[in-house]
Amino acid sequence: MYAYKEILTLDNPQQINLSQPLPFLKGKKVEILIIVEDDINETDYILQNKALMQQIALSQQTHQQQTGYQPTAEELHEIVGI
Secondary structure (H helix, E strand, C coil), X not given: CCCCCCCCCXXXXXXXXXXXXXXXXXXXXXXXXXXXXXXXXXXXXXXXXXXXXXXXXXXXXXHHHCCCCCCCHHHHHHXXXX
């Protein structure tokens, strides 16, 4: 599992430039969470979002128990090209 966090201000919403490249292989499936800062700060938004907090808790639990999603051999082949 890999987690990456960067806070940036968008000059052009159609193009996002990160300060460092992400360490993913081509074809890798990723989940992206984008939170737009308005009048509420990011931490308050997450803490007040019950569904998101439940999703984070479940994700932590399955990661610790190593019971999360496991790709099939075919999916692994598509990801790493072996």
